[in-house]
Amino acid sequence: MRRRISSHILVINPKLNPVGQYAQVAPMPTQIPGPLAGKYSWLRTIVLFGLIGWLYFSIMLHLVGQWWQDPNFSHGFFVPAFALFVMWQDRARLVGFVAAPSLWGLGIIVFALCVLVVGVLGAELFLSRISLLLVIAGLIVYFRGWRFFRAILFPWAFLVLMIPIPAIVFNQITFPLQLLASKVAAAVLPWAGVPVLREGNVINLPAMALEVAEACSGIRSLLSLGTLAIIYGYLMESRISIRIILAVASLPIAVAANSLRIIGTGLLVQYWDPQKAEGFFHVFSGWLIFVVSLAMLFALHRLLLVKTRGRRHVCEF
Structure with a gap:
């Protein structure tokens, strides 16, 4: 009788009769083992945040300096703190969301980077800073999905208040x-x-x-x-x-x-x-x-x- 064997590794025991006898059938691994998968996930996250930090370090440094020096926008220090507080307060509900990544997030990220380039080349601080919020939105949609983004829409939109309006x-x-x-x-x-x-x-x-x-x-x-x-x-x-x-x-x-x-x-x-x-x-x-x-x-x-x-x-x- 012919046996069907798919996606398996055949391990032959040499002590047995080699004709039509198989000592062990081991399944072929189809994904990275758990510890390695977690390791690569953390590595990808670190690299991603490192790139964002490299792109926006000088922009954020100048933004914080404006909060400190310009009394008109000193309230900017409280805006990200309150946004994080809102998300922390709602953490139980946010953790329960099942990730549903969307490729639309990549489109948002590309658009945000285009806004960043225009802002840098045109020396327009507002565009450069607002592109950071767009990048954050794109990353959330790409990794977590639209449903999760809608759940944190308020704290994300509140971050707009930390950006000084154009002169x-x-x-x-x-x-x-x-x-x-x-x-x-x-x-x-x-x-x-x-x-x-x-x-x-x-x-x-x-x-x-x-x-x-x-x-x-x-x-x-x-x-x-x-x-x-x-x-x-x-x-x-x-x-x-x-x-x-x-x-x-x-x-x-x-x-x-x-x-x-x-x-x-x-x-x-x-x-x-x-x-x-x-x-x-x-x-x-x-x-x-x-x-x-x-x-x-x-x-x-x-x-x-x-x-x-x-x-x-x-x-x-």
Whole structure:
């Protein structure tokens, strides 16, 4: 009788009759043994992260330096820390995902590298930095799949806030904020008995002229408050709609708080001492107004809770 033997190694025992007798049939190995597979997997991971570190080392070094030196973007230190915290908090669910690698990840990685090349050649820091997030997204999709990427979409998208906005966009936002704060202060100060003559972003008072400079435009508190509003909404509120309202409300709250700061400075100059508008009091007022902004954000959240609680009672009734 003919025997079918597929994918096997035939080991012949010489002591037996060599005609049609097989002493042992051993299966042919079809994959790398477990320890070796784990070793090569770790080696591949180390090489991959080494290449990414080599590509983005100088870019990340400059980014951290900008966080440290530019007060407008000092909130960048907290962004990756919070993103890691969110993933760590959700680690039990993330570990349960079955890996479903997708070749679309390679396409995302190639696109990210093209963005990196354009950013480096064009000396555009924003493109160079944003390409890192695209590379991270591509790696996640390639190794873990789209389902896993959707599970960590929030912390990944939150990382965008750590990247300073381009200078051209920054300037387009800052100057209108300067004019808006000047207009609000010039409209309110006369109600407090302070004569005002506004010329652009300069408020002329009887005691001295106040210039609403870029640092006083409110862009710093706007970026920081927006980031904190997202963090606060994630930690304190489970409903997506309320989180969105809190994040969007941070814009008018920051503008209103900055206008209050300029109005307070005008009153300080007119009724106390013009020198108090500079130095310690000026810096302290910035911190004080930011605390007021946080209080306004908290008050808005409490108000939304009261309103939604009332609606629930009506529905239950």
